[in-house]
Amino acid sequence: MQQYLELVDAALSEGAYKPNRTGVDTISSFSEHYEIDLQKGYPLLTTKKLDGFRWNSMIHEMCWYLSGDEHIRDLREETKIWNAWADDEGHLDTAYGRFWRRYPVPEDSAQLPGESWPDADQQWVTEEADGRRTFDQLQYVIDTLSDSPNSRRLIVNAWHPANATVSTLPPCHYSFVFNVQGNRLNCHLTQRSGDIALGIPFNIAAYALLTKLIAQQTGFEPGTFAHTVVDAHVYCGRGARGEWYADNLEALQTRLADVDDREEYLAVTEWLESEAPAEAEGDERKDHVPGLLEQLSREPLERPTLEIADVSIDDLSPDDVELTEYDSHGGIKFGVAE
Numbered sequence: 001m002q003q004y005l006e007l008v009d010a011a012l013s014e015g016a017y018k019p020n021r022t023g024v025d026t027i028s029s030f031s032e033h034y035e036i037d038l039q040k041g042y043p044l045l046t047t048k049k050l051d052g053f054r055w056n057s058m059i060h061e062m063c064w065y066l067s068g069d070e071h072i073r074d075l076r077e078e079t080k081i082w083n084a085w086a087d088d089e090g091h092l093d094t095a096y097g098r099f100w101r102r103y104p105v106p107e108d109s110a111q112l113p114g115e116s117w118p119d120a121d122q123q124w125v126t127e128e129a130d131g132r133r134t135f136d137q138l139q140y141v142i143d144t145l146s147d148s149p150n151s152r153r154l155i156v157n158a159w160h161p162a163n164a165t166v167s168t169l170p171p172c173h174y175s176f177v178f179n180v181q182g183n184r185l186n187c188h189l190t191q192r193s194g195d196i197a198l199g200i201p202f203n204i205a206a207y208a209l210l211t212k213l214i215a216q217q218t219g220f221e222p223g224t225f226a227h228t229v230v231d232a233h234v235y236c237g238r239g240a241r242g243e244w245y246a247d248n249l250e251a252l253q254t255r256l257a258d259v260d261d262r263e264e265y266l267a268v269t270e271w272l273e274s275e276a277p278a279e280a281e282g283d284e285r286k287d288h289v290p291g292l293l294e295q296l297s298r299e300p301l302e303r304p305t306l307e308i309a310d311v312s313i314d315d316l317s318p319d320d321v322e323l324t325e326y327d328s329h330g331g332i333k334f335g336v337a338e
C-alpha cells in the first residue's frame with residue numbers, strides 16, 4: 001500500500017531523533033496524515049507478510065476491542081501481543097473496549113445541577129450488577145447511522161483525561177469519527193502516538209475492518225479510512241545503536257534523498273549496517289530502520305479482499321472474517337519497545 005510506504009519515507013526522511021520513555025530511541029515526525037479508499041480493496045500491507053499468526057493476533061485483538069472486556073484473559077490465550085502491559089490476572093490499563101462499549105457515566109450524586117446525562121433506562125446505558133452505569137458508544141454510532149446518517153456527532157472516544165494521567169499505557173488510537181457522504185461511510189482515526197513498523201500496520205487493518213463491519217450493518221458502502229498520527233515514529237534501537245542516529249540522521253537523510261529507484265534503499269541499509277554499532281544482545285531488531293528500508297525496496301502487490309459475515313458487533317468472532325486473494329512479500333521481525 002503506497003500510503004504506508006509514503007508514511008515510512010516521510011518519517012525517515014523528515015523526522016527528528018527523539019529519545020522517549022521506552023529507552024528505545026525513535027526517529028519521529030509530527031502530524032502525519034493519509035487517506036485510504038476502502039473501495040479499492042482491503043488495506044492489509046503486502047510489503048511484509050501479515051497473514052498467518054500476525055493476522056490471527058490482529059483479528060483477536062479486534063474481537064477483544066468489541067467485547068468491551070477490561071482484561072485480556074481471553075485474548076492472551078490467542079496472542080501474546082498485549083502480555084507485556086498486563087499483570088498476571090490479565091488486568092490491563094489500556095482496555096480500549098472498556099471505553100468503546102462501557103464508558104463510565106457519572107453517578108447521580110456526581111452530576112452538577114444543569115448538566116444533562118442519560119437516565120439508566122436510555123438504550124445505550126447499561127446499569128451493571130453493582131449499580132455502575134456505562135455507555136455503549138459503538139452501539140450509539142450504529143443506531144444513529146440508521147436514524148440520522150447526516151449526524152456530525154458520530155464519535156467514539158477512548159480517552160479519559162484523568163485515567164490517562166495514571167494509566168501505564170493510555171490509549172494510542174484514542175478517538176474516531178464516522179461520517180457519511182452519499183452512500184459511503186467514512187472513518188477518521190486520530191492516534192496520538194504510532195509505532196510505524198509494528199503498531200500502525202495492525203491499526204490500519206483493524207479500523208478498515210471495523211469501518212467495513214459497521215458499513216455492512218447500516219447499509220452503507222465502506223468509504224475512506226483517514227488516519228492522523230500525531231507522533232509518528234520509527235524505533236531506531238537502544239543504547240549506542242539508538243544514539244548513533246542522533247549524530248548520523250542527517251547523513252541517512254541525505255542518502256534517502258538521493259534514492260531514485262526503490263532497489264537503492266538496500267544500498268542505504270548496507271551503508272547503515274557497516275557504519276552503525278551492532279545492536280546489543282537482547283536488543284536485536286529493536287532498530288526498525290533496516291526492516292522498513294527493506295519494505296521500501298519492495299513493490300506493493302494487489303490489495304486482498306475481506307469478507308465479513310452478516311453478524312452484529314456483539315457476535316463477531318474471528319471465524320466470521322475471511323481474508324482472500326492475499327499475496328505478500330516475506331515476513332519481517334521487529335522487536336517491541338516496552
Ligand SMILES: Nc1nc(=O)c2c([nH]1)NC[C@@H]1CN(c3ccc(C(=O)N[C@@H](CCC(=O)O)C(=O)O)cc3)CN21
Binds near residue numbers: 057
Ligand atoms: N512499542 C509499542 N508498539 C506497539 O505497536 C504497541 C505497544 N508498544 N504497546 C501496546 C500495543 C501492543 N501492540 C503490538 C504489540 C506487539 C506487536 C507485534 O509484535 N507484532 C508482530 C507479530 C507478533 C504476533 O502476532 O505474535 C508483527 O510482526 O507484527 C504488534 C502490536 C501495539 N502496541
Ligand SMILES: O=c1ccn([C@H]2C[C@H](O)[C@@H](COP(=O)(O)O)O2)c(=O)[nH]1
Binds near residue numbers: 169195
Ligand atoms: O495500537 C497501538 C498501540 C500502541 N502503539 C505504540 C505507539 C508507541 O510506540 C507505543 C506507546 O508508547 P507511548 O509512550 O505511550 O506513546 O505504542 C501503536 O503504534 N499502536
